[in-house]
Amino acid sequence: MLTDRQLLILRAIVDDYIKTAQPVGSRTLSKRDDVTFSSATIRNEMADLEEMGLIEKPHTSAGRIPSELGYRFYVDHLIRPESITPKEAQALKSLFAHSVNENDRLIRHTADLLSDLTHYTTLVLGPKEEGQRLHHLELIPLAEGRVVIVLVTETGHVEHKTLQLNQALSQEAASRLMERLNKTLRGTPLSALRSRLLEEIRRFRSEHSEQTVLLSKALDLVLTDQEERPFIYLGGKANMFDQPEFQDVAKLRPVLELIEQQEAVLDFLRPNLDNQILITIGSENNVDALKDCSVIRAHYSVDGVSIGTLALIGPKRMDYNRGINSIIHLLQAFQTEMHKNNSD
Amino acid sequence: MLTDRQLLILRAIVDDYIKTAQPVGSRTLSKRDDVTFSSATIRNEMADLEEMGLIEKPHTSAGRIPSELGYRFYVDHLIRPESITPKEAQALKSLFAHSVNENDRLIRHTADLLSDLTHYTTLVLGPKEEGQRLHHLELIPLAEGRVVIVLVTETGHVEHKTLQLNQALSQEAASRLMERLNKTLRGTPLSALRSRLLEEIRRFRSEHSEQTVLLSKALDLVLTDQEERPFIYLGGKANMFDQPEFQDVAKLRPVLELIEQQEAVLDFLRPNLDNQILITIGSENNVDALKDCSVIRAHYSVDGVSIGTLALIGPKRMDYNRGINSIIHLLQAFQTEMHKNNSD
DNA sequence: ATTAGCACTCGTTAAAAGTGAGTGCTAACA
DNA sequence: TGTTAGCACTCACTTTTAACGAGTGCTAAT
Known part of the structure; x- marks a missing residue:
């Protein structure tokens, strides 16, 4: 266990070093107002602190700097959570x-x-994103079979991605698809979105086989975004x-x-x-x-x-x-x- | 005008300096295969090149390095557009x-x-973005009067922004509004979007006064995004x-x-x-x-x-x-x- | 016109000497 | 027994000096 004086010295060393980036010597410390004892005493204490691995010297004739252990101790025990002004x-x-x-x-x-x-x-x-829930999906067809997918979460986070389909998607098809997907999937946590989407696709396949391509691509999108950082x-x-x-x-x-x-x-x-x-x-x-x-x-x-x-x-x-x-x-x-x- | 030899030397200096980042001396140059004359000659030529401001020396007893003018000359006249392998x-x-x-x-x-x-x-x-044209606007109401606006250009570029309204926007109102705006505004260059939107708002105001708030906010969005880098x-x-x-x-x-x-x-x-x-x-x-x-x-x-x-x-x-x-x-x-x- | 030769410049490197902040130890002191 | 003054010692840092060598500019010979 450290004595009060050792604590004082350790704290002083760390504080000083944080401020100046220079190794702290015994003489410097002895001049502080809160230090009443001499530099020789400090040197003795320092020797002890060093033995404990809390401080170290860059070389023989330099002052001391905190070791990692010293910083750790300082952070764990010596910080005064000085409240904000x-x-x-x-x-x-x-x-x-x-x-x-x-x-x-x-x-x-x-x-x-x-x-x-x-x-x-x-x-x-x-x-x-995994924790968030789907609020809205939007499919916006562009020219030449390119489709922008926009995904909005309940918190208002927006993701988007562009797909390239091998056949154009009509405005109407997109609307129909979107309406249906939104009805089913709104509120789904993004983490579950992929599997839910899979289900939905399976159902869809029977009705509109031509859309299957699109859907598997869309699945891809979600899957990828999922892994995205x-x-x-x-x-x-x-x-x-x-x-x-x-x-x-x-x-x-x-x-x-x-x-x-x-x-x-x-x-x-x-x-x-x-x-x-x-x-x-x-x-x-x-x-x-x-x-x-x-x-x-x-x-x-x-x-x-x-x-x-x-x-x-x-x-x-x-x-x-x-x-x-x-x-x-x-x-x-x-x-x-x-x-x-x-x-x- | 520079002689062929001077061109050769200048090019050699720049090439060498680019490669090594070291000032280039006359002896070094004289050892190159394409240099048939002596270091003394090179020194004479160097003196001339220096007088013309094409090269300079970091200090008296160093080799030469290209001056800015030297680089400029090199770039303008000496580069061989060595084709890609x-x-x-x-x-x-x-x-x-x-x-x-x-x-x-x-x-x-x-x-x-x-x-x-x-x-x-x-x-x-x-x-x-100014050059691009609007493809699609989407309004997606979130909870508590927050609305996500998504803007898609014809090239598939997506911008989005969240607005806070002081009263909630219903799903239906959003759809109506959106449909109308899209009908009118699709194809508008982003640079003109702001004024077009203004017009549209004026017309709208008479029909749905309560939406005016929203629209002026939406205007804000576009205006801001416009200035956005x-x-x-x-x-x-x-x-x-x-x-x-x-x-x-x-x-x-x-x-x-x-x-x-x-x-x-x-x-x-x-x-x-x-x-x-x-x-x-x-x-x-x-x-x-x-x-x-x-x-x-x-x-x-x-x-x-x-x-x-x-x-x-x-x-x-x-x-x-x-x-x-x-x-x-x-x-x-x-x-x-x-x-x-x-x-x- | 070209080049060999040579004195000179000056940055770079290495070694030597001096400086000073800081230490550890010891002996004296309260 | 804990504290302190004193002192020899260490070692990074700075300055000084010397030696080195790459490179130059000039001159005289080819």
């Missing part, structure tokens, strides 16, 4: 002043706000450039490359959250490209249904306090807006 | 093996191909990391930041092309962030109507030859595919 709260409120009535745009807006607020990069995963948005990529640890292209590159890859982002954000907020530090991310990064992520849910993720990515030396606070408060405002949009 | 042509053909029947996806695919082919970053501007896609951003000139974050940053900003990209790609292919070198881009970059851009058109831009961005020391060839050939294949998709 009234001024910031006000600002936050006004950010959503005019509500954004499309989920996709709301998500983008939120991501931008979060990265502006924290000066880190933001990743936002949009709602998983949820909406991902990145905000504040440029903030990465400001971090001193990423001044070296070799360090910066893997991180930027990774977050540009939707697949990769999904893979590493997907692993889930039992708790509201999850913080992973350096190697805890289990992704080599992120070994020098920390990620704060929060799951958001609307009306009790968990649907997406809000994440903040920065250097290990990130301002966890500010990050956590920002994400919590923004999450709240965001969920309120989402609720407005999705309420039935 | 049969192997590459074959590859190119197979790249579009299964046709992509959605313009947006086709554009993305093309951008990725182009950047894979050249190892540079690709910017693609999608079709300007065309589709922009970036491919091969990571390629920037490989260029030796961008190993320094300070150099890399402005470029990456710029191309992430849709507005900025539009601003600097928009200025237009009378000719088929336009190359701008360094300061010719008139954008500070691109002062170390060159851009090769090609306008693409479908069925004689010019609709978008394909651009390649790399260091000034970019392989113009390969870039131009790749873009020309890809452009051709791309336009063919677009034609297939848009044919009426």
Whole structure:
């Protein structure tokens, strides 16, 4: 167990290092107001903290920096959830002043706000579609057998896709088909849509054999969209450039490359959250490209249904306090807006 | 006017520098097979070329590198439009093996191909919507007065937007409205859609005053989408990391930041092309962030109507030859595919 | 007109020396 | 016994110096 003094020192080291990005020496610490003892004492304590693996030195004659374990301890035990200032709260409120009535745009807006607020990069995963329900299907024939299929969910999410048929589809046929499909399928969860559609096709086949082609194609569409990734948005990529640890292209590159890859982002954000907020530090991310990064992520849910993720990515030396606070408060405002949009 | 020998030397310098990114010295050049004269002679010629502003030296005792003027001359007069190898042509053909029947996806695919082919970053501007014609409008009421508007153009491009009305819109009202609007407005160029819609509203107002609200909102939609930027896609951003000139974050940053900003990209790609292919070198881009970059851009058109831009961005020391060839050939294949998709 | 020769320039690299922040240990102190 | 002052030591960082060598410009000979 750590003594109070050790806690004080550890916290001071982490705080200082987060602020300056420079190893923290005993002399520097001894000059702090909340430190009443000498640098020699600090050195002794530091030796102990180092033995415990909480801090380390880049080289013999440098100050100390937090180890991953140190950050972990700091995050778990030393963070004071310093509440947001009234001024910031006000600002936050006004950010959503005019509500954004499309989920996709709301998500983008939120991501931008979060990265502006924290000066880190933001990743936002949009709602998983599987959980949503079909509201409306629309078939719009174009010229030469091309057909646009538009799918609208109950939350107002819109997907569309263009099919190429080997024979033209008449306006009337499309209308008939659509009316019937909508009657049967409205309210179907997207996850079940594929099988329901299959059923419907089977029934149809007998009546209009010529339409079978279309339907199997349509099935394809749904099936593909099913596997398609949820909406991902990145905000504040440029903030990465400001971090001193990423001044070296070799360090910066893997991180930027990774977050540009939707697949990769999904893979590493997907692993889930039992708790509201999850913080992973350096190697805890289990992704080599992120070994020098920390990620704060929060799951958001609307009306009790968990649907997406809000994440903040920065250097290990990130301002966890500010990050956590920002994400919590923004999450709240965001969920309120989402609720407005999705309420039935 | 330049002598043949000077042309040979200039071309050799540019070629060499493009390949190695190192200043080219007279001794190096004298060892080339196509150079029959001595390094001293080369030095004399170099002095002349330098006086003409075509080459320059980073410092006294370095070799020469092309000046912007030098690149310009090279591009205008020295490029041998070395035709694509049969192997590459074959590859190119197979790249579009299964046709992509959605313009947006086709554009993305093309951008990725182009950047894979050249190892540079690709910017693609999608079709300007103003030129397109309305094919279909769809109003889909959701719960609580929210309405999704879907707009489909004749080329199969889909836009959608969600409106919040202060009173619910019934399914029937939506259908009636839609039918009428579609009857009147189909085929209207998007650029004229706004005013046409206005007319239609005026007529409508007398019949269904309660719908006026909706219509003015719908107008808003169209108006806003009108100003909305065309589709922009970036491919091969990571390629920037490989260029030796961008190993320094300070150099890399402005470029990456710029191309992430849709507005900025539009601003600097928009200025237009009378000719088929336009190359701008360094300061010719008139954008500070691109002062170390060159851009090769090609306008693409479908069925004689010019609709978008394909651009390649790399260091000034970019392989113009390969870039131009790749873009020309890809452009051709791309336009063919677009034609297939848009044919009426 | 071309080229060999040579002095000169200057960025680059390597080694040497100096600086200073920080450490660990020890001995004195409260 | 815990704390602190003192001191030798370490080591990254900076500056200095020297050596190197690729490349140049000029001149004189071919």
